[in-house]
Amino acid sequence: MAEILTVDKACVYFSIYRGFPKKLVGQIKAVDNINLSIEKEETYGIVGESGSGKTTLAKAIMGINPLDHGSIYYRHEELNELRKRDKKFIYRKIQYIYQDPSSSLDPRKSVKDILMEPIKVHNLYPKEERLRVIGEILGAVDLPPSDFMSRYLANLSGGQKQRIAIARALLLHPDFLILDEPTSALDVSVQAKILELLDSLKKRLNLTYLVITHDLSVISNVTNRISIFYLGHTMEKGKTYDIFREPLHPYTKLLLSSIPIIAESEKKFKPSGVPTIEGEIPSFVNLPKGCRFSTRCPYVFDKCQSLEPEMKEVKGGHYVACHLY
Numbered sequence: 001m002a003e004i005l006t007v008d009k010a011c012v013y014f015s016i017y018r019g020f021p022k023k024l025v026g027q028i029k030a031v032d033n034i035n036l037s038i039e040k041e042e043t044y045g046i047v048g049e050s051g052s053g054k055t056t057l058a059k060a061i062m063g064i065n066p067l068d069h070g071s072i073y074y075r076h077e078e079l080n081e082l083r084k085r086d087k088k089f090i091y092r093k094i095q096y097i098y099q100d101p102s103s104s105l106d107p108r109k110s111v112k113d114i115l116m117e118p119i120k121v122h123n124l125y126p127k128e129e130r131l132r133v134i135g136e137i138l139g140a141v142d143l144p145p146s147d148f149m150s151r152y153l154a155n156l157s158g159g160q161k162q163r164i165a166i167a168r169a170l171l172l173h174p175d176f177l178i179l180d181e182p183t184s185a186l187d188v189s190v191q192a193k194i195l196e197l198l199d200s201l202k203k204r205l206n207l208t209y210l211v212i213t214h215d216l217s218v219i220s221n222v223t224n225r226i227s228i229f230y231l232g233h234t235m236e237k238g239k240t241y242d243i244f245r246e247p248l249h250p251y252t253k254l255l256l257s258s259i260p261i262i263a264e265s266e267k268k269f270k271p272s273g274v275p276t277i278e279g280e281i282p283s284f285v286n287l288p289k290g291c292r293f294s295t296r297c298p299y300v301f302d303k304c305q306s307l308e309p310e311m312k313e314v315k316g317g318h319y320v321a322c323h324l325y
Ligand SMILES: Nc1ncnc2c1ncn2[C@@H]1O[C@H](COP(=O)(O)OP(=O)(O)O)[C@@H](O)[C@H]1O
Pocket: 014, 028, 030, 048, 049, 050, 051, 052, 053, 054, 055, 056, 057, 284
């Protein structure tokens, strides 16, 4: 299988300034030495709690967040080194669907205007054909054009807005879609329908997906392979089936057990009688020495607090970064 996207030792750091005059007080290593490669026409998942660096990596792939170290390749071309014209073309082929369609799509615009925008920016299709193309793409995301073409975004439901965001991405004939929490803003009843639509589009158009989510049911249903993120770092990666059947990293085991992980600060919301795994998620500024999960890990031993574990291949294609292996 050919690789379509490769992330090689990628790091994205944010500097934190405080006071007046501004002083550098620390650095958030939101993406810290991430490696992954995505094969053509697979669905790859990134799973992790809120704040683990998922969106930061997506934005690095899109060129929105510059890398501090490492490289990202699309079809073996390093994105950073592309000339402007090639970049514009490649960022038609890679499309990013933002976390929340309500905030990424202007509510004052009509569906037609939203969909016309990328067509104009990239100067696609002859003028007299553009409305027909928009009608077709609305049909492809199951929104009848006669009903939706002139509706305003503010008057659409969450699921309908997500369909518009998908339609807008598809207009540019991408082959790789990054879907950032594609269902988290939607009602449960609508979530399955959006996943079904994404699956049928993928098969029809031979798309490759990177799905980012904290929702394990989404991941287990739609992905072939996954990376488990914790504080900007990969703890485990491999085939989704293998990881769900036999999780290796203590953190993955915690995630997959149905036990809610409750941070110290949220303890007051803890329903009584429910077993929980406790412990504050450490802050990025004060990352624990050694393994970043060592402060919460039930199996912690000396080495974990001094040496960061390297990623090891434990079984064919199943990797873990943990001193227990
Ligand atoms: N532009 C930014 N400036 C400073 N910190 C940021 C910025 N973007 C993200 N972060 C921080 O990086 C960390 C990872 O955030 P994010 O990638 O959004 O996590 P996720 O998508 O997994 O919830 C968080 O601590 C967040 O506050």
